[in-house]
Amino acid sequence: MSRILGIPPKRALPLKEASLFKEVLTMYEARQLKKGLKTADQILKKFPEHGETMCMKGLILTHMGRREEGIDLVKKGVRLDLTSHICWHVFGLIQKGEKNYEEALKSYTQALRFDKENLNILRDAAHLQTQLRLYDGLVETRHILLRLRPTVRQNWVSLAVAYHLSGNLLEAKKVLEQYERTLKNVPDYDIEHSETTMYHVRLLEELGEFTEALSLLDVNSKSRVIVDKTAIMEARARLLSKLKSDEAEHAWRVLIDHNPDCTNYYHGYLASQGIDSDEASLAVLRDISSQIPRANAPRQLALTFASGEQFKELAKPYLVSGFTKGIPSLFADIKLLYKDETKMGQIQALLEEIRAENAPDSAAPSSSTFTSQPTTYLWILYFQAQHFSYLSQFRRALEILDEALKHTPTLPELYACRARVLKRAGDLFGAARSIEEARLLDGQDRFLNTKSAKYRLRAGLVDEASALLGLFTKKDAASPGADLEDMQSLLYLTEEADAQNHLGKINLALKKYTAIQKVFDEIEDDQYDFHGYSMRKFTINIYFNLLAWEDRLRSHPAYVKAAISASKIFVAVHDDPSIASSFASSGQLTDAEKKAKKKAKKAAQKSQDDTKKGNSQQSSNEDKGLEPTVPKDDDADGIKLLGCSDPLERAAKFLHPLITLAPDNIDVWIAVYDVAIRRKKLLQATKALKHARSIDAENPELHIRLAHVRQTAAALPQEPPAPIGPLFKEALLELLPEEVSLETFNSQYLQRHYSSQQAILAAAKVSQKLQAPLEEVENVLFTALGPDAKLDLESSQAILSYLKSLGSQRTEEFRIACDSKFELSTVFKSPEEQALLAKQALNVVIGYPDEVEAEA
8 A cells, every 4th residue: 555655665654553643743733742752652662663753753852852862863763764754844843943044944955855845844945045045946935835825815925025035026016916916805904915015015116116106005095005104104205206296395294294303304305305505405494493393303404504604593592402401412412513623613612602601600691592590501511521522622521520510419421421531531440430420329220330330341340340230130140241141232242352352361352252243143043033924924014124134234333343353362363372272271260250150150050950940840741942952151261262273264254244244344354364364365365455455555454464465475385376376466466566675665654654653553563574673663663652643542552562562671661651641541550550540440439338338
């Protein structure tokens, strides 16, 4: 019988066992896992080599938490029956659970070879193809699903979306039109049909068929098929503008009345009238502002178009209104205007004028634009301090803040502003102390707690920052940092990593940078569930936005920074493997760190015990899921990570997404070069330098790499074979002509940028690589303190660090000189002075002396 049906003898089961196998499948679907396991064992007792039953048993065990045992059984089952779609499907489910999407798709493809019309496998394959952005294959899979189930409207829309994603908009349009012809008796206010219709409008708009799109929109909005009124108004305004219709102006005006604080609507309104001059735009905005006085957006936009006396006329009431209402974010609101130096000067003059009118010790003139209040004067001072801080006039900003604190010593914003000024001036300990004073004014404010911890991290007070963060994290967590990492706090991970990096604990820094990478991996994986959900719920338009956002996910500043910083550490370890071995031998743990590690281990053990206890009390049928549990971290200090055998490969993996997502970031291309040249990827290295040069040909870091690539080429034992060799040589000549010596190249660069401290440091580094005497390198570096050089706190710190790395005897001389030039800064203080300042930063007593003494 089995031969007649085409079932292999190994897979064929007698009637009773075949019935039991169907029960296993049903029990698995119903999540009756214990019963399913018992039934599978019944079959395997008689037929121990039945591959399908073995795979199902493995799948059930995986869901019950016995993961390793389950996976081994599934693999064995697949080997026993390589032509079973059930075995391959189960194997695909296991691989999908491990986030191994490429292999899972291969398993599904194998399963479909033996069961071409299995709906579950086809749907899972479609989701994987979307996850992997294999849109051509997705179209084919969606075609099969539609052919099998043409009455399911989800299949029609899914095929249109597949065509859209693959770039074939015309076919997507045809599918939607065919789908709409099949519809009958659509109920009113059908959200799914409304979303599909809006998607059809969007599709026509992307095709450039604006008239058809507008017609479809109008017909369906009048018949109340589309229920999202805001989406209707926005789409209509857009389409009318693209058609250059006279109705566009009215459509945008309706939107402005609907939401008068959306700046995009004003831009659309101005464009619809063909207004391209500042004066005409200003007149329109002033007219709207008079009609809608409560709206802030037109008054703000008017400031960008106004100039001269008109700007002063508009800016003063705008500032006055903000001061009167006490808006803390007023400076952030108009900071963009500071790009225009004329406007910046006018704002400064207005601030002095408004302050004089409202000073407590002088009567406001009768012409004053508002009634003076004590709080008004306070917010004037607050804004003025931010203004001078932005202009790097730190002393003046601090003087104004001192006056403001005498006026109202209980406003946290003033202490926070003072902390920001001190941070920019280079006094990290003073900044940490000031923001802690703000926090103590309101101990229940999470924002102030986070800010205070952040400033402590920047001051190198890592343990103290962790103690602060622990006030708002889970008490049963292994540590505050572990809880914040679980919550994917990029702010914490970035600041902690940078702090450890500055302290020289690169193992801990690398651990946090890798944690950031994991966060983005998890976010990328999380989109998988939406491939099915969005089609099922017909949230099509927002789904397209999600896919576009996920495609550029790793362009996020946190990932870019982590990738560059981590790659630098990996490159340093590759260049000098003794770095990793020195960390491994020292252990890097202080007494406090050992104590914290012991406490974290104890908390983790307690959490594990609680979990086991909870599991024992739960139903035995609970589905623990296919996803593997989080493995125990046996490298909490990052020592093994630092000493990995493939640092350059890991760095390249970190940087790879940024080649397409951050093409204008020169630091990315410098990092790409550093990794590529060490991996002997010569063409990739020169390509990175060419791209960097197109962004900024005079960049100091690029200057160092141009010298480095010439030296690397000269040190090659033999010319690379064709075609790489000639192409590399050609690219090298394009970057740096052969007739120009590196000494000449370096001296010319220094002459062009004699006032830039970063350029001076770059020239000194190249001189050192060219084996110039130490005295000559020191002399180059000390020109950074000359009268022509522009002082830069960060660059001065970099020069000091470089002098230390050279073992220069003039390091202390440079430190003292910088300390005198940067008067407010503490970064150039001696270690003893810094230790005292750190102690003072932590001993803050304000408002709650009893509480602080108790903590001490």
